[in-house]
Amino acid sequence: MSGARLGRVLALAAASSLVLAACAGGGGGGGDAGGEVTSVKIGFMGDLTGENSAIVIPPRNGAKMAIDEYNAKSPKVKIELVPYDSQGKPDQATSLITKAVTQDKIVGLIGPAFSGESKAIGGQLEESKLPSVSPSATNPGLAQNGWTYWHRVVANDDDQGPGIAEFLVKAKAPKKAFVLSDDQEYSVGLADAVAKSFESAGVTVERDKFAKDASDYSSTVTKVAASKPDVIVFGGYYAQAGRLLKQLRDGGVTATFASGDGSLDQQLVTGAGAQAAEGAVLACPCNIPSADVTGPLKEFFDKYKASAGADPAIYATEGYDAATAFIKAVEAGNTTGEKINEYLKTISFEGVSKPIKFKANGEPENNAIFVYQVKGGVLKLLGPAEEAKLEG
Amino acid sequence: MLDDFLNQFLPSTVGGLVFGSIYALIALGYTMVYGVLRLINFAHSEIFMIGTFTSLVVITAIAPASPLTGFALFGVMLLIILLSAAISGGAAVLLELVAYRPLRKKGATRLTALISAIGASLFLQELFALVIIPWLTGKPGRNQQSAPRIVDRDTVFSIGNAAIRTDHIIVIVAAVIMMIALDRVVNRTKIGRGIRATAQDPEAAVLMGVSIDNIVRVTFLLGGAMAGVAGALYLMEFENTVFNVGFVLGIKAFTAAVLGGIGNLRGALLGGIVLGLIENWGAIFLGSEWKDVIAFTVLVVVLMFRPTGILGESLQKARA
Numbered sequence: 001m002s003g004a005r006l007g008r009v010l011a012l013a014a015a016s017s018l019v020l021a022a023c024a025g026g027g028g029g030g031g032d033a034g035g036e037v038t039s040v041k042i043g044f045m046g047d048l049t050g051e052n053s054a055i056v057i058p059p060r061n062g063a064k065m066a067i068d069e070y071n072a073k074s075p076k077v078k079i080e081l082v083p084y085d086s087q088g089k090p091d092q093a094t095s096l097i098t099k100a101v102t103q104d105k106i107v108g109l110i111g112p113a114f115s116g117e118s119k120a121i122g123g124q125l126e127e128s129k130l131p132s133v134s135p136s137a138t139n140p141g142l143a144q145n146g147w148t149y150w151h152r153v154v155a156n157d158d159d160q161g162p163g164i165a166e167f168l169v170k171a172k173a174p175k176k177a178f179v180l181s182d183d184q185e186y187s188v189g190l191a192d193a194v195a196k197s198f199e200s201a202g203v204t205v206e207r208d209k210f211a212k213d214a215s216d217y218s219s220t221v222t223k224v225a226a227s228k229p230d231v232i233v234f235g236g237y238y239a240q241a242g243r244l245l246k247q248l249r250d251g252g253v254t255a256t257f258a259s260g261d262g263s264l265d266q267q268l269v270t271g272a273g274a275q276a277a278e279g280a281v282l283a284c285p286c287n288i289p290s291a292d293v294t295g296p297l298k299e300f301f302d303k304y305k306a307s308a309g310a311d312p313a314i315y316a317t318e319g320y321d322a323a324t325a326f327i328k329a330v331e332a333g334n335t336t337g338e339k340i341n342e343y344l345k346t347i348s349f350e351g352v353s354k355p356i357k358f359k360a361n362g363e364p365e366n367n368a369i370f371v372y373q374v375k376g377g378v379l380k381l382l383g384p385a386e387e388a389k390l391e392g
Numbered sequence: 393m394l395d396d397f398l399n400q401f402l403p404s405t406v407g408g409l410v411f412g413s414i415y416a417l418i419a420l421g422y423t424m425v426y427g428v429l430r431l432i433n434f435a436h437s438e439i440f441m442i443g444t445f446t447s448l449v450v451i452t453a454i455a456p457a458s459p460l461t462g463f464a465l466f467g468v469m470l471l472i473i474l475l476s477a478a479i480s481g482g483a484a485v486l487l488e489l490v491a492y493r494p495l496r497k498k499g500a501t502r503l504t505a506l507i508s509a510i511g512a513s514l515f516l517q518e519l520f521a522l523v524i525i526p527w528l529t530g531k532p533g534r535n536q537q538s539a540p541r542i543v544d545r546d547t548v549f550s551i552g553n554a555a556i557r558t559d560h561i562i563v564i565v566a567a568v569i570m571m572i573a574l575d576r577v578v579n580r581t582k583i584g585r586g587i588r589a590t591a592q593d594p595e596a597a598v599l600m601g602v603s604i605d606n607i608v609r610v611t612f613l614l615g616g617a618m619a620g621v622a623g624a625l626y627l628m629e630f631e632n633t634v635f636n637v638g639f640v641l642g643i644k645a646f647t648a649a650v651l652g653g654i655g656n657l658r659g660a661l662l663g664g665i666v667l668g669l670i671e672n673w674g675a676i677f678l679g680s681e682w683k684d685v686i687a688f689t690v691l692v693v694v695l696m697f698r699p700t701g702i703l704g705e706s707l708q709k710a711r712a
Binding site: 183207208209210211213214215216217218219220221222223225226239242243246247250251252267270271273 | 396400403404407410411535536538541545555626630631632634639641671676680683684
C-alpha cells in the first residue's frame with residue numbers, strides 16, 4: 001500500500017518537474033512561432049522503474065536508439081522522446097496520458113508497454129486523436145475495441161499457442177504430446193491453446209497441471225514418464241519451468257521440452273541446470289537477437305550493445321521498430337497526430353524484428369512467432385517459426 | 393484408469409515417501425514447540441528456509457565440478473546437514489529469545505504469541521529477500537537461487553517400474569536417522585525428560601527443579617535443527633530455493649503434524665509420510681493440481697473421526 005502511495009508521490013514529483021520542463025520547452029519553442037515546425041514530441045510509456053521494468057527498459061532503449069539515429073541525420077523535423085513512467089499501472093497511465101496530450105502535446109506514443117495500461121488509455125488516445133504503437137502489449141482483446149489510433153508490432157497471445165504447436169508438429173512430427181501447466185491464468189491459457197492446436201493436427205494430447213507454489217513435481221513426472229510422449233509443452237513462467245525440466249530429466253524423461261515467452265529467460269537454464277536445459281525449445285512473439293545472428297539483426301545487436309551497454313533483451317527490436325514507424329511518418333512530413341495516424345495505416349517497411357505493416361484494427365500484418373533453443377547453456381535465436389530448424 | 397494406477401503407483405509411492413520425509417522433519421519442529429508451549433510457531437517455515445540457504449551457500453562454495461560419490465559425497469552431505477542444523481537451530485533459539493520469550497515473561501495470551509509468530513515469519517522472509525540473499529549470492533533477493541549438483545541421479549535398484557535413485561535413498565535414510573536420534577533424545581535423556589515434564593505440567597516441572605527457559609530453548613534448538621536438516625535434504629534433492637520456499641511447505645508440514653496428532657513426535661513422522669503418499673496417490677487419479685485438495689480433505693476427515701490426529705497421544709503422555 002505505502003509502496004503504491006510512494007509511487008504516486010514520485011509520479012507527482014516527476015509530473016511536476018515535467019511540467020516545468022514543458023514550460024521551459026514551450027518558451028524556447030515560442031521563438032519558432034509562425035515558422036515551420038522544427039521538432040515534434042513522441043512519448044514512450046511503460047514501467048520504467050517498477051518491478052517489471054526489466055521488460056520495458058529494452059524496448060525503451062531500442063526506441064531511443066532509433067530516434068537518436070534519426071536526429072543525428074539533422075532532419076528538417078527533429079523528434080524528442082518523452083518518457084512516461086506509468087509503473088505499468090493503469091491509473092498512473094491515465095493521468096500521465098492526460099498530461100502528455102494537454103501539456104506536452106505529443107504527436108505519437110510508443111507504448112503503453114503492458115496490456116492493462118493499454119486498455120485503460122485506449123479510449124483517451126482515440127478521443128485525442130493520438131496514434132500509439134505498442135512494442136509489447138500482447139493481450140488479444142486490445143484489437144477488438146474498434147480503436148483506430150491503436151497499433152502494435154508484436155503478435156498477440158492467441159498466436160503463440162498455435163505457433164508453438166505447429167512448429168513442433170513440423171519439426172518433430174509427434175504422435176503423442178504431454179501438455180503441462182501450473183495454475184496461473186497465463187499458464188493455463190497457453191496450455192489450452194497448445195493442446196487445441198495439437199489435437200486439430202491429429203496429435204494425441206495428455207494433460208497435467210500443478211499448483212504454482214508446489215516444489216515437488218514427482219506425481220507429474222510419473223505421469224509423463226508413464227505416457228512416454230514425443231514432445232512436452234509447458235505453459236508457465238521460467239521459475240516453475242526450470243524446476244519442472246530438472247525433475248523431468250532426473251526422472252528419465254528425454255522428450256523435447258518446449259515452452260512459451262514466460263519461460264524465455266536465462267533463469268530457465270540456471271533453474272534447470274545447463275545439462276537438463278540443453279535443447280529446450282522456447283517460443284515468443286518477440287524477436288531477440290542472440291550474439292550469433294547475421295545480417296540486419298547483427299547490425300542491430302552491435303549498435304544496441306554500443307548504445308545501451310548490454311545485449312539486446314526482450315522487446316528491444318520491437319521498441320526500435322515502433323519508433324521507426326513514427327520516424328517514417330514524421331520524415332514524410334506528418335507532424336500532427338491525425339496525419340501520422342493516416343500515414344501508419346499505409347506504412348510498410350522492413351523492420352528489425354519483422355516486416356511492419358498494420359491491419360485496420362491495429363494488429364501487425366506479420367504475426368510471426370520466433371523460436372529459440374538452449375544451446376551450450378544459452379538461449380539461441382533460431383528464427384521465425386515458419387523458417388526455424390531445430391538443432392540436435 | 394486402472395492402467396494409469398498400475399503404471400504410476402510405485403513411482404508415485406517413491407516420490408511420496410521422499411517428500412513425505414521432508415514434511416515429517418519440518419513437522420517435528422511444529423509439534424515439539426506446540427507440545428511444550430502450546431504455540432504454533434509460524435516462523436518455523438522460515439527456519440527451514442534458512443536451512444536451505446545455509447546448504448546453498450556451502451554447496452556453492454564447494455562447487456564440485458561433477459557430482460560426488462563415496463566418501464566425498466558422505467562428507468559433503470554430513471557437512472551441509474550439520475551446518476544447516478546448527479544455523480537453523482541457532483536461528484530458532486534466537487527467534488524464541490526475540491519474538492516469544494518477552495511475551496511469555498509478560499504473561500501475554502497465546503493469541504499475542506501467535507501474532508508475534510506471523511510477524512516474525514514475514515520479517516524473516518523480507519529480511520532474506522531484501523538484505524541477506526543479495527548479500528550471500530549477489531543476485532536479486534526474490535529470484536529463485538540454484539545450487540550445483542552434488543548427488544548423481546543414478547538408479548540404485550528398481551521395484552517394478554519405480555526407480556530408486558541415490559538421492560531418494562539419501563533423503564529417506566537421513567530423515568529416518570534424524571528422527572530416531574530425536575526420539576532417543578526426548579525419551580531417553582535427562583533434558584528429554586525435562587521437555588516431557590514441561591509439556592505435561594509446566595508448573596509442576598518448575599517445582600521439580602526444571603528450568604523452563606532452558607527447556608524452551610532446547611526445544612526450539614532441536615526443532616530448528618530438524619528443520620535445518622530438512623532444508624539440507626530439500627536443497628540436495630531439488631537444487632533450488634527462494635526466500636518464501638517455506639511458506640507452502642510450512643503449511644503442509646503443519647498439516648502433517650496435526651494429521652499425526654500435534655504434540656506427538658511419532659505422529660509428526662507418520663503424518664508427514666501419510667501426507668506425502670496421499671498427495672501423490674490422489675494425483676494419479678485426479679491430476680497434480682488436486683494434491684492440496686486431497687491432502688486437506690483427508691485432514692478434515694481424519695479430524696472428524698479422531699480430533700486429536702491419527703496417533704492422538706501427545707508429547708506430555710509419551711512413555712517415560
